[in-house]
Amino acid sequence: IxxxxxxxxxxxxxxxxxxxxxxxxxxxxxxxxxxxxxxxxxxxxxxxxxxxxxxxxxxxxxxxxxxxxxxxxxxxxxxxxxxxxxxxxHSKTPGMDxxxxxxxxxxxxxxxxxxxxxxxxxxxxxxxxxxxxxxxxxxxxxxxxxxxxxxxxxxxxxxxxxxxxxxxxxxxxxxxxxxxxxxxxCHSRHDFSPRRARQPENCGKCHLGPDHPQKEIYEESKHGVAFRDLKEHMNLDAHDWVLGQDYTQAPTCATCHMSGHSRNGGRVTHDPGERISWTNRPPVSIVMDTDINGVVIKETDPVERQKLTVSSWQDKRQTMKDVCLHCHTQNYVNAFYKQYDDFIVNYNEKFAKPGTKIMTALKENELITKTEFDEEIEWTWFYLWHHEGRRARHGASMMAPDYAHWHGMYEVAERFYQELIPQAREIAHHAEEDGKADQAKAVLTLIDDILARPEHEWFESAKKLADAGQASLTPEGAASAVQVNAAAKADGDAKPDDSADNTTTTPDKPADSSADKEEKPE
Known part of the structure; x- marks a missing residue:
């Protein structure tokens, strides 16, 4: 009361x-x-x-x-x-039945x-x-x-x-x-305070932690630093709270994703997806083209995709850019989005899509069971995309370099090279011993094809030279291994990798829907 x-x-x-x-x-x-x-x-x-x-x-x-x-x-x-x-x-709990x-x-x-x-x-x-x-x-x-x-x-x-x-x-x-x-x-009963709803701590009840640390990412960013310093000047109790009119000091979660601003006539939205151009929730990020029901479209055929699209990712991005342009120039905003897109595409293509292919191959060849989390590699893969991969992508989306790199892509790479690949190979080798030679070969060939690609060349080449006693797995050794391998290719000693998947996902070419098998209906 x-x-x-x-x-x-x-x-x-x-x-x-x-x-x-x-x-x-x-x-x-x-x-x-x-x-x-x-x-x-x-x-x-x-x-x-x-x-x-x-x-x-x-x-x-x-x-x-x-x-x-x-x-x-x-x-x-x-x-x-x-x-x-x-x-x-297992036993009695003292003092309680x-x-x-x-x-x-x-x-x-x-x-x-x-x-x-x-x-x-x-x-x-x-x-x-x-x-x-x-x-x-x-x-x-x-x-x-x-x-x-x-x-x-x-x-x-x-x-x-x-x-x-x-x-x-x-x-x-x-x-x-x-x-x-x-x-x-969001609107906590029974005072339903607009001031509280507009502050990042309100969103932080759910948007925090190892798999979606948006609150921590925001706090690391320049936006979060400015908010903490200038909070008392942001007119948080204003009736309309319009960016560019009631305040200009710093954005909160609500500012960017929901609140009104002077460029859109102060229109507030209660659909935060209106301004998001990538979904970073699934293993492989997907651009946010949505259908008549607001569901993210996973259709890969361009013609069919266009038929289904009611709200495009480009429209959503422009809606977000309209917020950014209150404080930043057009070139600045465009350059940020170029960095962000490049980051997401790199994550998708170097780790997420290959990881998805490996996990799919293990299941399709019945080298692991259909039950989730009953094998070590399933935990490894889950950590890679659900925790480290999301941290990286969300860090890039909100300008938090430590989450993008050290808490993100560094841990993604470590998990991929030091756990996922060795575990997948071990499973395949055990399958060979159990008489599943064809199934094991399919998985091992896939792994070899993935690691033969240029983006993974440092790892496989350096490892082979290290095994031969010619180099160490240091940055210098890895670079030397790549140079040696490149020279060998130039001499005609290496064959091109025709079997590898050389497709690239960009906002103009949506991610393969098969990469999103873990993602449930939106």
Missing amino acids: DHWKGSTHALKGVGCVECHQAAHEDVDAFDHYGATIATIVTPKDCGRCHKTETAEFLASHHAKAGNILASLDNFLAETVEGSRVPFNP VDMVNGMASVNVGCKQCHGSKVALEGTDGSLITVDQLKPDKDGIPTSLEALALVKKDSNGRPVLHDSSWPNTGIGRLNLDGSRGSCSA
Whole structure:
């Protein structure tokens, strides 16, 4: 209540009931001192007053964040870190009675708190009742009488929310009324402070850590340094907060990705994807051409791709450039994007695509199982693209050199050369010993073809010379090895590598969709 008293809602006469009001037919409705209300406020509720903002949000990737519930990341939390079924404890816990261990604890407390839970009610038969069972209509009213009849209520007549799904303010939460998301993920209840929503710490609840350290990257960048120094001069409490009018000192996450500015008439967007030209989430980065549903297009045929594209990556980039141009010249902005594109293409072509090919070959030749994370190389590959690869790409996207290099590409390269390649070769050699000569040869040939390419020549050539006692794997030795190999080629002693994949991904030529097999639907 005290938080609400200081809010714009309170000043405008918007009270508790205006947000929490529910229809009698709502599955989670209950009587509260004569008013019919529900505990959870969904985007469908917020949309009664904030129609434009809600529509933009529901079209965004934020609203789809709950799709992680079927992803590789979620498999880690549900199965590898925990268990999808309760299990017996190893021994007694002093001072507490633990009959069974809830193996879903990690995903409930971790993944779902950012990505969103599937809100569930307790059933009288012990079942969980979610949007799947309720089948709500367009107004959010459940249509399944059978599911409604099973809803458990407490002594006050309130439907009982299952503690695995609530409390939760994950931004892609799957609500009982069929809507997706939680506005309070960014607009914290109950003061809904614009000042807080505009600051990087707000985004940092989810956008931080080893696999997506945007908050740490921002803090390292010139933008973040300027914000910390000039924060008190940025008019964060302004009603509209328009870049170029209300402030010019520094950008925050909101400035670049969502807030209005003087070049677009102060138009705010609640779809941060409107200004992003690359998606760096999958193993191989893809340009952000999106279809009518806002889904990233993975079609590689240029003609078909153009037919599907409703919003191109070029349009999105220009929308972001319009923000940049408040402080920087056109040449400066264009040069930054050239550096960024070159960085992403280098990551894609030198490490991500070859790594994807190796992992695909191992699975297709049945040298590793289809189960994820049951072999060491799957952890290696996951670290390479999901942690180090993302850190590198995000570091480049927001001008954080340490994350781009030392926390990024350096670790990508080390993981590729010192772990992924040796582990893949070892698996193939073991397969040979087990009588799978053809399958092993297919993988080893692929690895040899990859390492025969010029960008990997330093590694393979230097290693061969080192094995022969002619050079060491120092920078000087590696350079010498490349020079020796180049001289041999000039003398006609080396054959060109016709079998290697010499394609290059640029923003004008989208990444091969096969490289994105780990990525789940957006």
